[in-house]
Amino acid sequence: xxxxxxxxxxxxxxxxxxxxxxxxxxxxxxxxxxxxxxxxxxxxxxxxxxxxxxxxxxxxxxxxxxxxxxxxxxxxxxxxxxxxxxxxxxxxxxxxxxxxxxxxxxxxxxxxxxxxxxxxxxxxxxxxxxxxxxxxxxxxxxxxxxxxxxxxxxxxxxxxxxxxxxxxxxxxxxxxxxxxxxxxxxxxxxxxxxxxxxxxxxxxxxxxxxxxxxxxxxxxxxxxxxxxxxxxxxxxxxxxxxxxxxxxxxxxxxxxxxxxxxxxxxxxxxxxxxxxxxxxxxxxxxxxxxxxxxxxxxxxxxxxxxxxxxxxxxxxxxxxxxxxxxxxxxxxxxxxxxxxxxxxxxxxxxxxxxxxxxxxxxxxxxxxxxxxxxxxxxxxxxxxxxxxxxxxxxxxxxxxxxxxxxxxxxxxxxxxxxxxxxxxxxxxxxxxxxxxxxxxxxxxxxxxxxxxxxxxxxxxxxxxxxxxxxxxxxxxxxxxxxxxxxxxxxxxxxxxxxxxxxxxxxxxxxxxxxxxxxxxxxxxxxxxxxxxxxxxxxxxxxxxxxxxxxxxxxxxxxxxxxxxxxxxxxxxxxxxxxxxxxxxxxxxxxxxxxxxxxxxxxxxxxxxxxxxxxxxxxxxxxxxxxxxxxxxxx
Numbered sequence: 001x002x003x004x005x006x007x008x009x010x011x012x013x014x015x016x017x018x019x020x021x022x023x024x025x026x027x028x029x030x031x032x033x034x035x036x037x038x039x040x041x042x043x044x045x046x047x048x049x050x051x052x053x054x055x056x057x058x059x060x061x062x063x064x065x066x067x068x069x070x071x072x073x074x075x076x077x078x079x080x081x082x083x084x085x086x087x088x089x090x091x092x093x094x095x096x097x098x099x100x101x102x103x104x105x106x107x108x109x110x111x112x113x114x115x116x117x118x119x120x121x122x123x124x125x126x127x128x129x130x131x132x133x134x135x136x137x138x139x140x141x142x143x144x145x146x147x148x149x150x151x152x153x154x155x156x157x158x159x160x161x162x163x164x165x166x167x168x169x170x171x172x173x174x175x176x177x178x179x180x181x182x183x184x185x186x187x188x189x190x191x192x193x194x195x196x197x198x199x200x201x202x203x204x205x206x207x208x209x210x211x212x213x214x215x216x217x218x219x220x221x222x223x224x225x226x227x228x229x230x231x232x233x234x235x236x237x238x239x240x241x242x243x244x245x246x247x248x249x250x251x252x253x254x255x256x257x258x259x260x261x262x263x264x265x266x267x268x269x270x271x272x273x274x275x276x277x278x279x280x281x282x283x284x285x286x287x288x289x290x291x292x293x294x295x296x297x298x299x300x301x302x303x304x305x306x307x308x309x310x311x312x313x314x315x316x317x318x319x320x321x322x323x324x325x326x327x328x329x330x331x332x333x334x335x336x337x338x339x340x341x342x343x344x345x346x347x348x349x350x351x352x353x354x355x356x357x358x359x360x361x362x363x364x365x366x367x368x369x370x371x372x373x374x375x376x377x378x379x380x381x382x383x384x385x386x387x388x389x390x391x392x393x394x395x396x397x398x399x400x401x402x403x404x405x406x407x408x409x410x411x412x413x414x415x416x417x418x419x420x421x422x423x424x425x426x427x428x429x430x431x432x433x434x435x436x437x438x439x440x441x442x443x444x445x446x447x448x449x450x451x452x453x454x455x456x457x458x459x460x461x462x463x464x465x466x467x468x469x470x471x472x473x474x475x476x477x478x479x480x481x482x483x484x485x486x487x488x489x490x491x492x493x494x495x496x497x498x499x500x501x502x503x504x505x506x507x508x509x510x511x512x513x514x515x516x517x518x519x520x521x522x523x524x525x526x527x528x529x530x531x532x533x534x535x536x537x538x539x540x541x542x543x544x545x546x547x548x549x550x551x552x553x554x555x556x557x558x559x560x561x562x563x564x565x566x567x568x569x570x571x572x573x574x575x576x577x578x579x580x581x582x583x584x585x586x587x588x589x590x591x592x593x594x595x596x597x598x599x600x601x602x603x604x605x606x607x608x609x610x611x612x613x614x615x616x617x618x619x620x621x622x623x624x625x626x627x628x629x630x631x632x633x634x
Contacts, residue, residue: 054102055101079106100191101374113197205262211237235281281358296418302624344359360629362440421441423440439626442480442589449591452470453495508567511572534567556597595618
């Protein structure tokens with residue numbers, strides 16, 4: 001190379017390219033260039049997840065036996081809608097998401113999978129069966145009340161021990177059509193169509209699980225959906241999934257939902273048969289169920305005010321009258337076995353006893369919509385099922401009819417919730433599934449706020465000033481879903497937590513860290529810490545240690561609000577002031593928005609209706625991260 005120029009021009013030194021090349025090109029020993037000493041671009045070499053992907057792991061279409069009684073939209077419409085396309089609903093409304101989702105799991109019920117469309121077509125094989133003929137007549141020949149009654153009859157059969165309609169051929173055919181459709185809509189890098197189904201066991205006691213496959217149709221077709229007619233015991237489901245993995249080399253996981261409606265059965269510390277929980281079953285559950293769906297249309301399952309009386313945000317979209325179908329009244333002693341926070345605490349004690357924590361799960365949200373539409377935004381909420389699509393009086397229509405009318409669930413009690421947020425390295429089936437397995441996920445009640453949560457021993461205040469908190473997070477600690485062990489002498493865990501608002505939603509009120517721990521006397525505790533909040537210059541905790549409310553700018557009449565309170569982002573480093581290195585603990589972040597209009601306020605404005613005083617018109621949307629666990633030595 002020739003020397004081109006080496007001089008100073010207007011204060012800028014222009015160096016010889018030859019000189020630079022000779023000094024910094026690799027030598028014979030393989031020394032790399034100058035940029036390996038200190039890269040100029042802060043984004044080079046980042047192997048960790050750099051963006052959050054949004055999806056729904058719990059959506060039903062006309063293929064589901066219950067949804068199909070009222071919903072005419074099939075699985076293809078569900079994929080199209082999730083990808084951002086406009087579709088027409090069962091009742092002729094045009095619908096579209098504000099922004100496309102990144103991934104979707106259509107989790108139609110395993111029970112009588114695909115039979116409802118064939119029933120409505122008048123398939124002779126189904127009409128030849130007495131139950132099939134009765135259902136067909138009720139759905140095809142009745143008025144609205146008769147159709148609803150027949151639909152409730154069909155839903156009720158999901159509690160039976162054997163299938164009301166027999167047809168293995170129809171089930172297998174419907175499953176293969178679905179897996180082929182999922183493969184067709186799966187576009188790596190753009191949109192992920194994960195294959196899955198819902199195991200719907202114990203009817204009103206809601207031990208339901210969404211089963212998700214990592215692979216494509218060729219792998220998923222090596223089985224058919226495991227249903228409650230195979231077994232109502234979740235332990236048998238886990239064993240079946242473990243057997244599938246062993247025999248095929250594939251990967252699968254299950255996600256429980258609606259513990260709040262299980263009447264004390266979802267997070268029990270006993271086996272299904274009522275015997276003490278064994279180490280083997282605890283380990284199997286921990287392996288097969290890395291996540292829990294903590295928020296959805298049928299209420300929130302993070303915690304309950306009776307379980308967390310010192311948590312002023314514990315009473316959020318609470319459904320606690322009865323079990324799912326209203327057949328058994330809720331009793332206070334059931335609550336501790338229904339909610340995620342309490343289960344996380346129970347897991348600490350079980351781990352000490354069994355050396356395995358069956359409740360070491362991460363958190364996600366999803367919709368459980370039966371309309372084929374993944375809508376959880378307050379201003380774009382299409383309801384639980386197609387019988388309660390937007391119209392002037394859906395807020396007072398029945399969603400769930402109980403034997404005791406006082407336990408009925410009405411339209412206004414539906415929660416416009418939630419979504420699953422996944423920190424994955426790429427938008428592919430494999431990357432999303434792997435992120436779920438390692439629990440690098442969080443739940444939101446609908447808004448797409450960005451949340452980072454890391455734990456370690458060496459975070460300091462400077463880490464909270466970086467515009468790239470994940471650089472310090474992964475370098476110095478573990479992300480949400482991770483583990484901290486064996487505390488260094490004299491150190492407490494520190495946590496780097498950062499949140500950025502959804503541009504379509506409200507500003508942020510506060511970030512909290514929820515801690516649960518097991519003390520030396522085997523007693524379980526919890527505490528909620530406000531670690532960062534908006535308007536911090538003027539808003540200070542009171543003498544009782546509680547942070548004052550952020551305020552409320554909601555204009556209910558016009559279904560709008562002003563972002564003149566709250567902050568667009570919050571970030572901090574927090575160290576546990578009450579840490580004891582000998583005590584097992586978990587920590588998760590909860591991010592809360594300022595008040596914004598609830599879907600009922602949008603409904604009242606659009607249809608010019610006046611709702612009863614019991615109907616809530618505002619909400620404070622939130623996010624829950626997967627926990628980080630601390631385990632002491634020994």
